[in-house]
Ligand SMILES: Nc1ncnc2c1ncn2[C@@H]1O[C@H](COP(=O)(O)OP(=O)(O)O)[C@@H](O)[C@H]1O
């Protein structure tokens with residue numbers, strides 16, 4: 186894996202909200218490199234731009250300025266349709282608030298990304314089989330037909346993880362995945378993410394909890410839309426030393 | 436997404452909120468049902484008019500009094516013009532192409548037979564050719580002849596319903612019926628005929644017109660100008676002579692009444708004229724109904740748009756979630772458009788059921804006739820679909836243009 190093209194490369198990415206006097210730079214020149222197979226945490230005070238960065242990395246949003254290269258593709262130049270395709274088959278996004286479709290079973294929720302898949306057309310039966318396999322893999326084989334409101338927070342987040350995985354994405358992004366959970370469910374979710382990392386997945390996760398961050402390979406600290414510092418955590422298989430982040434100062 | 440997936444998705448959404456879906460469809464249901472019901476009513480009306488007209492007898496020319504115009508007699512202090520009994524004889528004798536002439540004059544009187552008393556019965560004074568010209572058939576006995584008319588014989592022929600009312604099961608022939616104070620002998624009973632142009636032929640009483648003149652509508656002027664009549668029916672020999680007969684009658688009567696054609700105190704109309712007038716009336720009626728129905732369909736479409744817009748707002752988060760896992764603007768657009776069309780078609784289908792059964796029930800409980808027209812079902816159903824696409828497009832587009840992040844943040 187190493188020595189190849191990085192999975193994520195952002196070059197001087199900016200995101201400006203508003204115009205003129207009242208404009209806010211949510212991201213103010215962020216350049217990061219994340220290699221395949223890495224598990225990276227992003228930390229920073231509230232309002233420092235973590236979610237903004239994740240949304241751009243997840244192709245939900247486009248930078249005002251700068252470039253974002255995802256797996257050798259310059260996605261900062263792409264239109265809405267192309268971004269939708271990228272979201273569908275390259276990225277699995279996990280939200281703090283799960284974002285499951287209400288009044289829709291776990292199985293149906295996990296099947297949704299398959300419905301919008303272009304390069305892998307499956308029949309409804311095939312979609313159900315695939316979704317079921319992934320739900321079983323996250324330990325929800327016995328909750329297939331439960332609707333979100335019938336599931337605990339931890340279970341809902343696992344459905345969301347299954348949905349993120351179902352199209353076998355290149356990159357998993359998680360914005361405070363344990364933020365709404367109690368310690369025990371949070372730990373279970375973290376275990377699941379570590380397991381995915383062990384299996385070779387590339388994961389970028391926002392967290393407020395230093396202890397959780399410490400269990401990843403690297404922590405990128407944001408402040409006021411800029412990278413404050415990058416810490417190598419040393420646990421687990423380390424990524425290439427000093428690769429991945431250049432400290433930019435403005 | 437392919438069509439099956441789209442339909443399935445739309446169906447899931449529609450069936451997950453049944454009440455909202457029903458309310459959305461309501462406008463279309465009402466629109467489609469009203470199109471079908473209204474068309475069925477106007478077609479029913481047309482059909483019964485046609486039936487009545489053919490029931491009037493063929494090749495008839497009607498000569499009626501027109502009171503709106505003055506005549507030469509006005510100055511003499513006499514009633515201003517109008518048809519008189521002698522006009523009928525003049526037509527019969529002087530006009531070429533005439534097969535038969537019948538005169539009618541009516542009056543409303545109290546009728547007694549035994550201890551049965553009926554009030555306000557229509558007494559129709561006619562002449563001998565009446566049954567053949569008006570397509571009436573004698574069931575029992577006979578009709579009176581011209582000799583009896585000329586001699587003012589006190590005989591009477593009964594409508595079938597009237598005979599039943601006056602005599603029940605007993606044989607009315609030879610019995611006496613008292614009209615006002617005049618005693619008449621029953622010589623015949625008509626077969627059942629029913630309503631024709633709003634007149635119930637079965638409940639009338641038919642007597643020689645001379646008796647009506649003498650007993651029921653005596654006029655102090657009769658001695659100068661003759662007895663007045665309401666209408667003269669002229670049966671012509673064949674349709675080809677229609678034009679010529681009308682012209683001859685017009686000239687003859689103008690001369691007899693001493694008026695110019697422009698200020699004639701009579702009207703000559705044909706069955707064709709009556710058909711045309713009635714057809715024009717029903718066409719206007721049908722157009723009006725079509726407009727009302729069309730407007731209600733549009734209102735139904737606006738209802739769909741309204742609820743779809745609300746639905747897009749309500750489901751903003753769902754849209755955001757779908758976008759976040761890879762739905763393109765087109766995917767979202769098609770999802771909402773499919774829903775709108777499916778709702779319209781569903782509404783159209785229910786509307787067709789409601790319209791067909793509504794027409795049927797309406798025809799059953801009212802005395803108006805309804806004829807369900809298949810093309811109106813097709814038309815209403817297609818318009819519902821078109822309305823759904825048209826009014827579903829704007830909300831669907833709105834949904835498609837939502838920004839994923841903002842949509843996800845929506846509560
Ligand atoms: N849609 C928006 N419009 C205006 N300002 C925004 C918007 N989204 C985020 N911001 C601002 O950008 C900054 C970073 O926000 P965010 O990335 O959500 O922070 P974090 O996730 O680190 O708490 C904040 O100051 C926030 O107010």
Ligand SMILES: [Mg+2]
Nearest residue numbers: 235236237360
């Ligand atoms: Mg945040």
